[in-house]
Structures are given as structure tokens and as C-alpha cells.
Amino acid sequence: MTKMGVRPSRIVDPRKKKVLLDKRFASLCKKAKDLTILCDIEIGMFFFTPGDQNIFAWPSLTQATDRMKNYLASSDKQRQIKMVRHEDFLQSILNAKEGKINQLEQMVDKKEMEYNFNQLVEARRRFDELEVREIRALINLFAVKRTQLDERAKQLNENEIDSNDYNNREENDGHL
Amino acid sequence: MTKMGVRPSRIVDPRKKKVLLDKRFASLCKKAKDLTILCDIEIGMFFFTPGDQNIFAWPSLTQATDRMKNYLASSDKQRQIKMVRHEDFLQSILNAKEGKINQLEQMVDKKEMEYNFNQLVEARRRFDELEVREIRALINLFAVKRTQLDERAKQLNENEIDSNDYNNREENDGHL
């Protein structure tokens, strides 16, 4: 642990860094797990290292995402309450004689940044949607192929029983 | 701290729970911060308590979201590699004579669950989009109102200079 009152500083040696990361990462996850159990709280963690491929989600991608989803759903409720105050705020700006348009435009910019992120998420959604369709198409394709094969097998059986000599002649002639 | 080898168990007393949560929460955040600095890693954490209103994101909503976004972007790269193998897998199923349709349908179910979540996210997106439009509308409304006020002020000034007695009569009559 870092000394009392001393802020930790960036580790330069990559080997030390790896060891440190492993140990402290395990410790962090343990503490998170403790807290989850002790206080009946949902925790989701995402780890991302810019250069490295050190990517991790705790306790798992799906669970971390679920917990983030729950967080967002809860924070949306709080947001709706804030929205009412927000509207009052905008109304007061409208009523005031001094315009604070810059402020509003900054908010628009902020919202647009959020919008951009959500577009990124939606791109992901479309990708997944496509995947679903592809799998469905493959299932259908398989079903069709199987039906064709079944029918073909049936035909072959019938031919074998009904006209064995005819088939033999065909084979001997060497043409259809 | 929990004893060595002993898993922590759920706290029942709400007061103790609150104290414990506060302390350990602070500790967890400190450890996360340490790790962030020491190993140059991005960490985003989401906390959600089902019943309570104990909602938190670390280091902040925007930063946690950004870091999750980075995580997703990185994991998407890895996903694309997996996708190729995934397609091979599907192809081998198609080529095989025994259908493993159940397997595929389970995957479809899983994908549909993901799709549902993404719809939730998109609902959020639409909400934000609406918000942007509303703010734009308010800005325009303000501009119009201001123009109207300016013109009205101009008119009043002109009237004051041109026909003072007329204005006075209007005021005394108590109507426009």
C-alpha cells in the first residue's frame, strides 16, 4: 500500500507494473466482492488500458453491463426529477431580460456529445441485429436443405422399387 | 476486515450497513484511484442498490461511461476476431448431417436478450434527442420573444414622443 499521506506515482518498469497490477487488481476485485456480499449492492467495473490489451470487466461482461444498466435506469428516474427543475431554469432564463444563450448552447453541445455516444451504441445494436438475422437465415436455410434432401431420398427409394430395369438400362446406355 | 479464510456475510442492521458501506466504499474508490495512477489504467465503476437509492458512478458518470465505452470499443475488436471463428462454427454445423438447431436457437435467444437491452439504450437515445430539440426550440423562442420585445419597446418610445396624451388615456382606462 502507499504510505500515509503519500500519493502513489506512476510505475515505469513494465515488469513491476505487471506484478503490481495483478496483485492490486485481485485485491480490488476482492474488496468489490466483499462489498457486494456485505451490503447487498451491485457493483460493475470496467478496466481499460490505452496501449495494452489489458481489458477486463468485473464480475463479468454481462453482469457488469447489467449492473451499469440498472445504474442508468435508476439515474434516469433521478434525471426526470432534475428535468422538471431544469425546465423551470430554462423558463427563468426566458423570462429574464439578459439572454444567457451561450449557456444553453453549451448544454446543446453536451447533449450532442451524449448523442454521439448513443449513436455508437446504436451502431452496435444494428450489428447485433444483423447477426440475429444471419443466424435465422442459416436456420431456415438448413431446414430447406433438409426438406430437399428428404424429398430426394424419397424419390430415389420410389424409383428403386418401381422401375429397377429402367434404371439399369439408363445406366448401361450411359446417358439420362 | 473479514477474517482470513472467512467469507463476509450480509449485514442485517441498516445502521451498521450504512457505516460499513461508507467506509468500504471510500476504501474501494481509493484503491481504484491508486491503481489508476500506478498502472496507468482506466477504471469505471457503477454502484447500484436495488431497494435503496444508493446510486453512484466512479470517478464520475461521464468518466465511468467513457471508460466503459473504451472497454466496449476494445472488446469489439476482440469480438470481430471471435466472429470469424463463430462463422466457421456455424458453417460446420450446416455441413454436418445432424442438426444442432437447439444450440443455434439458444444463441438466438441470447442475441435477442442483448437486443432488448439495446432497445432500452435506444429509448434513452430518443429521449436525449428530444431534449436537444426542446432546448433548440427554447433558444429560437427566446430569440423571437426578444425581437418582439425590442420592437414593442421601439413602438412605445415612438408613441411616448409622438402622442403622450394618448398613452396616458390608455393607462387610465385600464385596458390596452
Next chain:
DNA sequence: TCCGCTATTGTTAGCTG
């Protein structure tokens, strides 16, 4: 509810095999 304290227990950096 929120500090501050402290004995006890847990964590960790550096090192060894």
C-alpha cells in the same frame, strides 16, 4: 449522522525458489 480513536486484522512490495 458523522468524526476520531485504536487494537486487531488484512494488504503489499520486494524477494526467494
Next chain:
DNA sequence: CCAGCTAACAATAGCGG
């Protein structure tokens, strides 16, 4: 690279103001 060790250090549960 990993697992085990340990002195030194940090976290914390319980208690009191």
C-alpha cells in the same frame, strides 16, 4: 511467469463524543 514468504504498513470494526 507464478506462488510463497514476511516485515512494514494500511484498513477497519467497534466504540465514544
